[in-house]
Amino acid sequence: MKKVEQTEGATSLMKYKEEFETVCSIIATHRKRVIRVVNNESMSMVWEVGGYVSHKLKTSVWGDGVVRQLSDYIRTKYPAARGWSYRTLYKMVQLYDTYTTASFSALIEKTDMTKYGDIVPFETAQIDGKLIVPFEMAQIPNVLFATGWTNHQIILNRCKSDTERLFYMLYAGKEHLENKELLRTIKTDTINSLLGGKDAQSEVMTKTYPTSPLLFKDKLYLEMLGLPLEYKESKLRKEIIAHMKDFILELGKDFLFIDDEHRVTVGSKTFKVDLLFYHRLLQCMIAIELKTTEFHPKDLGQLEFYLEALDQEERRSNENPSIGIILCKEADMEVVRYALNRSMSPTMVALYKEQLQVGSVIQRSLVEFCKFLKK
Numbered sequence: 001m002k003k004v005e006q007t008e009g010a011t012s013l014m015k016y017k018e019e020f021e022t023v024c025s026i027i028a029t030h031r032k033r034v035i036r037v038v039n040n041e042s043m044s045m046v047w048e049v050g051g052y053v054s055h056k057l058k059t060s061v062w063g064d065g066v067v068r069q070l071s072d073y074i075r076t077k078y079p080a081a082r083g084w085s086y087r088t089l090y091k092m093v094q095l096y097d098t099y100t101t102a103s104f105s106a107l108i109e110k111t112d113m114t115k116y117g118d119i120v121p122f123e124t125a126q127i128d129g130k131l132i133v134p135f136e137m138a139q140i141p142n143v144l145f146a147t148g149w150t151n152h153q154i155i156l157n158r159c160k161s162d163t164e165r166l167f168y169m170l171y172a173g174k175e176h177l178e179n180k181e182l183l184r185t186i187k188t189d190t191i192n193s194l195l196g197g198k199d200a201q202s203e204v205m206t207k208t209y210p211t212s213p214l215l216f217k218d219k220l221y222l223e224m225l226g227l228p229l230e231y232k233e234s235k236l237r238k239e240i241i242a243h244m245k246d247f248i249l250e251l252g253k254d255f256l257f258i259d260d261e262h263r264v265t266v267g268s269k270t271f272k273v274d275l276l277f278y279h280r281l282l283q284c285m286i287a288i289e290l291k292t293t294e295f296h297p298k299d300l301g302q303l304e305f306y307l308e309a310l311d312q313e314e315r316r317s318n319e320n321p322s323i324g325i326i327l328c329k330e331a332d333m334e335v336v337r338y339a340l341n342r343s344m345s346p347t348m349v350a351l352y353k354e355q356l357q358v359g360s361v362i363q364r365s366l367v368e369f370c371k372f373l374k375k
Helices: 002-058 064-077 086-098 102-111 142-146 149-158 162-175 179-187 190-195 203-208 233-242 244-251 297-313 333-341 366-373
Strands: 219-221 255-266 269-279 284-294 323-330 347-353
Touching (some): 002 086, 086 149, 102 162, 102 366, 142 162, 149 179, 179 244, 190 219, 244 255
Antiparallel strands (some): 255 269, 269 284
């Protein structure tokens, strides 16, 4: 009897599955909207509190002691509320002061942040018809809504320039980064490795995938692997497999892992691709060849052969041409440039580092990154 009921239940589920999925889709959509509204209101609240306290401090109406008293008063009035410490209040002031500067406004104008509405009017809350804020509140840059308050605190703590701050709030929003993930992207100098990688890609790559310089890093940090002083490519590959979640976070969240030592057969011979991924946004396979030595031009020929095999034997009709990445320990960038100039496939060369080595900041491509986000 139970088997009959289970069979009928399974049949009923299959019959109404599409309708059920529609209901689930409605629920998911509205949940996302609720979260977005809550986050936006939270950001507006932080902005207004920061502006109010900033005004009091700048006009010498309040001193440091009053801000401490305010923190205690808020926590007494709202005992269940969290995040109203003395230091957090000053972070709100810092956020307001940082993003009301002329330099930040000029950067917003320069990068043409039309997707985020540039500067949007700030509506001051009211109680009993009286304004809470008795001074002219600065308008809030809409781009601040790209990420949450906790991420903004990390950005304020870790970034030294307006360019860095703008990039990381946009990048955090695009990749939906949580706090620890954002902290890592800043530590690994993502702005430099992502916006500075044009020379590491073939001309075919940038023509086939115009957004590729803004999607692929030219430098990856693999300190999470805990590699020994000496190791072979097989060891590197095995450690990447063992730490795949962290490795994908370093690559970018659009990467989906398919296989390691992926077999491709051409004629009577079988070859192995070190790592094979799929990129959701670009809708293509990505073959990664690992090299624990310095880049050599012959490596590129091997990779292009694998790409041709993948495209002819495995690529589906709805998918785009496969991309190849050589991930090596060292490279003479002049040799890389010469080799890529003759490459007939979407290829690039990226370096990996066993330890974090933060470099300089690249500013030149921030405008292009913002244009990419608006597509």
